[in-house]
Amino acid sequence: MQFALALCGRPELLFLDEPTVGMDIEARQKLWAAIRQLIAEGCSVLLTTHYLEEAEALADRVCVMAHGRMIHEGTVDELRARVAMKRIRCLSALPLEVVRGWPEVSEVRRDEERLYIATADAELVVRRLLDADHHLRELEVHRAGLAEAFTELTRDADEASDNDQREAA
Numbered sequence: 515m516q517f518a519l520a521l522c523g524r525p526e527l528l529f530l531d532e533p534t535v536g537m538d539i540e541a542r543q544k545l546w547a548a549i550r551q552l553i554a555e556g557c558s559v560l561l562t563t564h565y566l567e568e569a570e571a572l573a574d575r576v577c578v579m580a581h582g583r584m585i586h587e588g589t590v591d592e593l594r595a596r597v598a599m600k601r602i603r604c605l606s607a608l609p610l611e612v613v614r615g616w617p618e619v620s621e622v623r624r625d626e627e628r629l630y631i632a633t634a635d636a637e638l639v640v641r642r643l644l645d646a647d648h649h650l651r652e653l654e655v656h657r658a659g660l661a662e663a664f665t666e667l668t669r670d671a672d673e674a675s676d677n678d679q680r681e682a683a
Contacts, residue, residue: 610623
């Protein structure tokens with residue numbers, strides 16, 4: 515209802531504060547489509563959200579804030595690029611101990627046949643997987659999502675803030 519009222523005056527700039535809180539998936543997708551249509555018609559939209567998939571789906575530019583201060587801004591891809599970690603999923607019979615011993619692997623876990631690997635050097639790990647397991651199947655490599663980038667960027671900001679406080683004391 516408030517969204518519809520906001521559109522009555524055909525605004526050039528629209529501020530939306532957590533617009534999808536409490537919405538089901540279908541209502542959220544319809545609102546996202548309406549926001550995309552507004553943008554296509556030339557309306558600028560400033561969106562505040564804690565739902566990072568929403569920012570990833572809608573935003574041309576993202577501003578990450580921590581402790582009331584802007585710590586990073588850029589496109590979704592630029593923020594993702596700040597996080598080197600990649601996620602690899604595959605079906606493999608390789609023992610966890612073998613994969614865990616590879617120096618490029620930060621984290622590895624198994625769920626039945628499926629391996630989940632975190633690494634900063636996905637290309638090298640994929641080559642090792644292919645060499646070590648000739649029956650490897652369903653190999654997928656995913657770069658960091660906005661949620662992972664946000665977590666890492668805000669963790670860095672928290673550490674810097676803690677260091678500043680220690681130096682001031």
